[in-house]
Amino acid sequence: MSQLLLVLAEPSVLVFDNAPYHSQLTEESRCSTTTTNKAELVKWLEHRKIPFPPHATRPELLQLCKKNRQDPRYTIDNIIREWDHEVVRLPPAPPELNAIEQVWDCMKRYVRSSLQQFTRAGLQVRLEVAKLCATKEVWAGVV
Template sequence: MQLLPSLPNPSVFVLDNAPYHSQLTEESRCPTTAIRKADLIRWLKQHKSSIPPAATCPELLLFCQQNRPQPQYKIDNTIRMWGHEVIRLPPGHPELNAIEQVWGCMKRHVRSTLQRFTWTDLQDRLEEARHMVHKDVWTGAVQHSRKFEEEYWKTIIINIASDDEDDDVFFESDVE
């Protein structure tokens, strides 16, 4: 926990959807099929949801899903507690995350220079790759991600005149 207190306030953290970034708080977890019926009922009561009499476990699980709270992530709460902001990348878009570009550069170096398949040689190539990542590499990765983001936004058309929620966002590929 040395990073958060040392950053200037406010800083912005851009997080991908890696599992270690996506651990839910206890309050925002929704029950799963591994829970007993009594616990499902208790969860629904805690979340002030109506419980139909004689509901089966699958029906109770469906009610839980319908009354699921907004996800809150442990790491987001910790980051905000220190006065910083969190932006989460959309799932399935590693192109928007500059670190993915850097990892790719490092992996290409290791793959192209690894001569002997030994642990020592692998560690040496990884260390070389780590030293290759300097300010210019990061700058290029961030520029690449920004360029991709700009192109991504160009493909979205927002119809603000529509009252139908399903018609609010179109992708360029949907419009002919």
């Protein structure tokens, strides 16, 4: 990531989808989940100095954690902002906002329509040809 940031013109806007490797939460914005044990819930609340009843049940503590969680902050966003760039995150689902998804769709349609009999060798040949779908014109059309 730092090599990319070195060559970007400043300021730049980086657009991210919601892939897991783009969405690692910072330690401060991680929140407890339904799989978190009671001791961890207590630790989370104490670390943030959030008062809770001494005999609260695990579901009560979990509810309190969810009520007090921060908006998500991502590790990669912090790094990018340190370099004076901006981050824009795509909504979770719509592929029409994500150019690569549209190019993949073009390639998958080609493979499906041209693969008469499924064999590993046939698939590999079709995938190689499908890569040719990713032309400058296709990219220009989806961007």
